[in-house]
Amino acid sequence: MSTLTGTRHLVRLILRRDRFLLPLWVLVLAVLPMSYAASFFELFPTAAERAAYTAGTARNPSIIALLGPVYGDSVGALTAQRSGFLLVIVGLASLLTVIRHTRTEEEAGRRELLGATVLGRYAGLTAALLVTYAADLLLGLLTAAGLAATGLPAAGSYGFGLAAALTGIVFATVGGLAAQLTETAGGARGIGIAVLGAAFALRLVGDTAGNDWPSWLSPLGWAARVRPFEGERWWVLALPLMASALLAAVAYPLSVRRDVGAGMLPPRLGPATAGPSLAGPFGLAWRLHRGQLLWWSVGFALLGLILGGAAEAAGRSVAGNRQLEEIMSRLGGASGLADAYLGATLSLAGLAAAGYGVQAALRMRTEETAGRAEPLLATGTRRSAWLLSHVVFALLGPVVVLAVTGLAIGLTYSISVHDAGQLGRMTAAGLAQAPAAWVLAGLAVLLFGLAPRLAPAAWALLAVCVLLGQLGAVLQLDQWLLDLSPFTHTPQVLRTAWSATPLWLLTALALALTAAGLTTLHRRDIPAT
Amino acid sequence: METPIEVSGLVKTFGRTRALDGLDLTVRTGEVHGFLGPNGSGKSTTIRVLLGLLRADAGAVRLLGGDPWRDAVALHRRLAYVPGDVTLWPNLSGGEVIDLLGRMRGGLDPKRRAELLDSFELDPRKKGRAYSKGNRQKVGLVAALASDVELLILDEPTSGLDPLMEEVFQHWVRRAKQDGRTVLLSSHILAEVEALCDRVTIIRNGRAVESGTLGDLRHLHRTSIDAELAGPLDGLAELPGVHDLRTDGNRVRFDVDTPALDAALRRLTELGVRSLVSTPPTLEELFLRHYEAAPEELTR
Numbered sequence: 001m002s003t004l005t006g007t008r009h010l011v012r013l014i015l016r017r018d019r020f021l022l023p024l025w026v027l028v029l030a031v032l033p034m035s036y037a038a039s040f041f042e043l044f045p046t047a048a049e050r051a052a053y054t055a056g057t058a059r060n061p062s063i064i065a066l067l068g069p070v071y072g073d074s075v076g077a078l079t080a081q082r083s084g085f086l087l088v089i090v091g092l093a094s095l096l097t098v099i100r101h102t103r104t105e106e107e108a109g110r111r112e113l114l115g116a117t118v119l120g121r122y123a124g125l126t127a128a129l130l131v132t133y134a135a136d137l138l139l140g141l142l143t144a145a146g147l148a149a150t151g152l153p154a155a156g157s158y159g160f161g162l163a164a165a166l167t168g169i170v171f172a173t174v175g176g177l178a179a180q181l182t183e184t185a186g187g188a189r190g191i192g193i194a195v196l197g198a199a200f201a202l203r204l205v206g207d208t209a210g211n212d213w214p215s216w217l218s219p220l221g222w223a224a225r226v227r228p229f230e231g232e233r234w235w236v237l238a239l240p241l242m243a244s245a246l247l248a249a250v251a252y253p254l255s256v257r258r259d260v261g262a263g264m265l266p267p268r269l270g271p272a273t274a275g276p277s278l279a280g281p282f283g284l285a286w287r288l289h290r291g292q293l294l295w296w297s298v299g300f301a302l303l304g305l306i307l308g309g310a311a312e313a314a315g316r317s318v319a320g321n322r323q324l325e326e327i328m329s330r331l332g333g334a335s336g337l338a339d340a341y342l343g344a345t346l347s348l349a350g351l352a353a354a355g356y357g358v359q360a361a362l363r364m365r366t367e368e369t370a371g372r373a374e375p376l377l378a379t380g381t382r383r384s385a386w387l388l389s390h391v392v393f394a395l396l397g398p399v400v401v402l403a404v405t406g407l408a409i410g411l412t413y414s415i416s417v418h419d420a421g422q423l424g425r426m427t428a429a430g431l432a433q434a435p436a437a438w439v440l441a442g443l444a445v446l447l448f449g450l451a452p453r454l455a456p457a458a459w460a461l462l463a464v465c466v467l468l469g470q471l472g473a474v475l476q477l478d479q480w481l482l483d484l485s486p487f488t489h490t491p492q493v494l495r496t497a498w499s500a501t502p503l504w505l506l507t508a509l510a511l512a513l514t515a516a517g518l519t520t521l522h523r524r525d526i527p528a529t
Numbered sequence: 530m531e532t533p534i535e536v537s538g539l540v541k542t543f544g545r546t547r548a549l550d551g552l553d554l555t556v557r558t559g560e561v562h563g564f565l566g567p568n569g570s571g572k573s574t575t576i577r578v579l580l581g582l583l584r585a586d587a588g589a590v591r592l593l594g595g596d597p598w599r600d601a602v603a604l605h606r607r608l609a610y611v612p613g614d615v616t617l618w619p620n621l622s623g624g625e626v627i628d629l630l631g632r633m634r635g636g637l638d639p640k641r642r643a644e645l646l647d648s649f650e651l652d653p654r655k656k657g658r659a660y661s662k663g664n665r666q667k668v669g670l671v672a673a674l675a676s677d678v679e680l681l682i683l684d685e686p687t688s689g690l691d692p693l694m695e696e697v698f699q700h701w702v703r704r705a706k707q708d709g710r711t712v713l714l715s716s717h718i719l720a721e722v723e724a725l726c727d728r729v730t731i732i733r734n735g736r737a738v739e740s741g742t743l744g745d746l747r748h749l750h751r752t753s754i755d756a757e758l759a760g761p762l763d764g765l766a767e768l769p770g771v772h773d774l775r776t777d778g779n780r781v782r783f784d785v786d787t788p789a790l791d792a793a794l795r796r797l798t799e800l801g802v803r804s805l806v807s808t809p810p811t812l813e814e815l816f817l818r819h820y821e822a823a824p825e826e827l828t829r
């Protein structure tokens with residue numbers, strides 16, 4: 001029996017299981033660079049306007065820190081830079097996909113079931129890698145075709161597409177290696193994301209410091225160094241290829257040296273008795289939510305610091321471009337372009353915070369379907385107490401995330417404009433996003449109580465709000481349609497005059513939804529089948 | 530003193546499926562009550578109704594003198610429950626889960642907790658994700674058995690335990706009974722039920738088909754007789770209550786209903802008995818008789 005026997009069947013199994021998820025991220029990530037290119041063509045039709053934007057914004061250290069360097073002022077070069085953060089997401093999606101089909105399977109015990117059939121030792125890892133590599137390559141080709149379709153040069157389009165694909169492939173292989181190291185999928189994801197974070201940090205340091213050698217060490221720095229659209233350096237593509245080969249050369253031997261189900265790093269032990277705080281539903285909820293809340297806060301703090309630092313320059317750079325000025329003032333407030341930029345940033349943070357609220361609320365459904373709610377509700381715990389212990393995080397979590405984001409933005413922005421008053425102003429503007437996020441969390445709670453099987457639809461509702469908010473103005477949708485999204489009603493706090501009434505109404509709506517969720521939970525069967 | 534569990538005519542439907550179809554179940558104070566039935570017969574559904582997790586569609590349910598749906602929280606302080614498939618929080622250690630569940634029930638006995646950990650050979654420091662199926666089950670059992678409660682509701686609690694641990698489990702259930710606790714033990718391990726239970730209810734298709742002490746149940750069923758007679762047999766087949774008669778020369782084998790046993794034996798002694806083996810029905814036979822009678826359940 002060959003070490004690869006059965007790979008074909010596993011590939012088909014993975015494609016069957018991911019038939020929605022995989023095409024979704026491939027398509028979304030492939031379309032975005034194309035839309036960036038199209039908007040650059042529209043916003044900066046002349047070379048002079050592009051040069052002004054490049055000098056003012058694209059070369060701003062905060063922008064470079066977030067997106068990467070820019071090697072010219074052609075639309076292609078600007079698009080490649082603008083897509084810089086997408087590379088992080090491509091890397092993340094690739095590594096999570098590989099872990100999902102290797103370590104997650106093993107942890108759940110499904111790998112054992114398959115391992116007992118005719119299956120080569122390398123089949124599992126190979127199948128997961130093959131599918132993810134293929135998805136990355138498809139993503140690269142679609143990206144390239146899309147860019148070329150907007151009128152950009154073919155060579156640069158394919159250079160960028162390939163670089164993006166190979167970045168994904170490197171991180172897919174990182175995922176394959178991480179999956180061999182720990183016993184749990186959570187641990188493997190942690191290692192993979194830590195590697196991704198380190199790569200981002202290296203690139204950030206290299207790109208913003210005078211000497212860029214750290215960026216050459218980072219898989220996230222290579223794509224930019226191919227210099228798509230600015231005299232492609234094709235040989236740089238050899239770097240991700242070699243890195244992937246090297247990582248795979250470590251992962252494969254590890255995958256057969258260990259037992260099925262075991263990892264290379266030993267699992268850690270916990271305490272033998274519970275601490276005094278772990279005494280009821282709220283103590284338990286704190287243990288279940290605190291890690292998530294911490295990481296969201298750290299991530300948003302970092303993003304906030306970078307974006308706050310970039311705001312002043314972003315405001316300056318569009319000055320002189322009438323069209324962009326107009327768009328920016330439509331997006332945010334009229335009192336200043338930096339405010340418009342920060343207002344738009346904060347409303348994105350509001351959508352993300354709603355995402356936190358929805359996932360915290362849906363945690364209850366996970367607990368229910370995993371069978372962990374039952375033993376708790378068979379103790380002296382009220383259903384309402386159990387529900388509220390999670391709802392606290394679904395409602396207060398977004399507040400924490402938004403406060404941290406606002407504070408972080410306010411911190412760097414107030415330093416860059418020498419105005420300490422911006423700290424409080426930005427924090428307040430961040431917190432103003434919370435009521436709309438609560439409405440989404442409240443909807444998730446209501447769905448959980450009323451129609452638990454449909455609870456994940458809360459994500460679809462959030463997606464609709466994102467689409468209405470981001471595309472509504474572009475597609476010139478009717479106002480009543482836009483009004484369906486609670487985020488439409490969040491006032492522009494950075495403008496001089498705004499009313500708090502919508503915030504109170506949104507808060508009341510969110511509370512009513514949550515209360516309705518509580519009432520319906522009291523009436524229904526647990527577990528609901 | 531109130532009856533810990535009293536269920537009559539309980540009906541529960543899920544969509545078109547009638548999971549419980551007029552179930553009756555009575556558990557008396559201080560007894561270990563076996564709740565037997567094949568997979569999908571409605572044991573777990575019954576227990577979830579008793580715990581107030583599912584709402585009954587019809588019938589009367591009393592738990593510790595209260596209404597399990599309305600008085601859930603007050604009643605839960607007086608009972609402990611172990612599900613058939615204990616799932617743990619991946620990032621909490623076994624010891625943390627034991628203490629958490631104990632505290633939420635209103636406290637557990639630290640001395641008994643230590644004794645239980647010791648006799649079940651359970652390492653409480655491991656994280657939930659690191660336990661095997663059997664060890665997860667032990668976490669649930671330790672948490673329940675260490676609690677000071679009147680009623681233990683155990684839903685196939687020993688699935689995944691090895692025979693040694695099965696012994697330990699039986700020891701602790703006996704101790705719970707000595708302490709005056711009532712136990713509802715749902716199981717399909719017949720040896721366990723025979724070893725522990727005072728009374729048994731057998732459920733099939735959401736309905737109780739038998740209920741009583743093991744002695745009562747045996748009484749209702751057939752005894753197997755294997756006898757060697759002095760002469761050729763005649764006149765036995767006509768007797769009511771005699772089944773599956775097989776003769777082989779002077780040797781005779783048959784099953785006989787308990788009420789007809791006396792008459793059948795008298796007939797045998799009239800013919801002259803050389804040797805006789807009489808086998809009372811085992812629980813397994815009772816069990817199989819009920820299940821074999823329901824082929825539709827196998828095809829489900």
